[in-house]
Amino acid sequence: EDQVTQSPEALRLQEGESSSLNCSYTVSGLRGLFWYRQDPGKGPEFLFTLYSAGEEKEKERLKATLTKKESFLHITAPKPEDSATYLCAVPLSNDYKLSFGAGTTVTVRA
Amino acid sequence: DSGVTQTPKHLITATGQRVTLRCSPRSGDLSVYWYQQSLDQGLQFLIHYYNGEERAKGNILERFSAQQFPDLHSELNLSSLELGDSALYFCASSVAGKEQFFGPGTRLTVL
Numbered sequence: 001e002d003q004v005t006q007s008p009e010a011l012r013l014q015e016g017e018s019s020s021l022n023c024s025y026t027v028s029g030l031r032g033l034f035w036y037r038q039d040p041g042k043g044p045e046f047l048f049t050l051y052s053a054g055e056e057k058e059k060e061r062l063k064a065t066l067t068k069k070e071s072f073l074h075i076t077a078p079k080p081e082d083s084a085t086y087l088c089a090v091p092l093s094n095d096y097k098l099s100f101g102a103g104t105t106v107t108v109r110a
Numbered sequence: 111d112s113g114v115t116q117t118p119k120h121l122i123t124a125t126g127q128r129v130t131l132r133c134s135p136r137s138g139d140l141s142v143y144w145y146q147q148s149l150d151q152g153l154q155f156l157i158h159y160y161n162g163e164e165r166a167k168g169n170i171l172e173r174f175s176a177q178q179f180p181d182l183h184s185e186l187n188l189s190s191l192e193l194g195d196s197a198l199y200f201c202a203s204s205v206a207g208k209e210q211f212f213g214p215g216t217r218l219t220v221l
Contacts, residue, residue: 034209043112043200043212044153087153096207097143097166100153 003027004090006101013108016077021104023088024070033071034098035064036087044087078108113137114203114213122219128189131216135182135203141165142184143210144176148197159184160206191220 036044048057050066089098113136144156155168159178178184202210
């Protein structure tokens, strides 16, 4: 069965303390892996798409990487404004409906 | 701003009632997806429309239905509402096969 699992569930960081979030997936025929950021009560905000193992994407303090079985979202020198829930998702079937992980809630303290 | 709009932002109604949620996709996007997010279930896919045609259904209840109109906006209809239907409802739009951009959501509260 196709699954997306994120860890840890929650991450509390001091400002400037770099860390990584994990997203593991079991999907046959990966059609891409998406990372989103979601603030409380808001819609998910698109961050990155990764398509093949070895691919990396960067945006400000965030870098996403992809292997054959998992993806990592690295947060470098985080700031309090990076506090949010980070979601990864993979499309199921040719229809591209997304299957989301449960998310990692990141809290960055000043 | 993703370019996807949803109305209303908040909806409070009673059990047994029927409501309609509206979504306007980004300009040029033919695909509209609907998702439900509740505290215990996370983001769950409901239904996908492409250029007016239903393409896929997820675990959508029979009490729920959707449609996409010629101008590409979409509506999600929820009927015979139950307390458990209280959730955030998001729509997303995309160019086929590409990343989905989400709207701000409609928060539904069923009392």
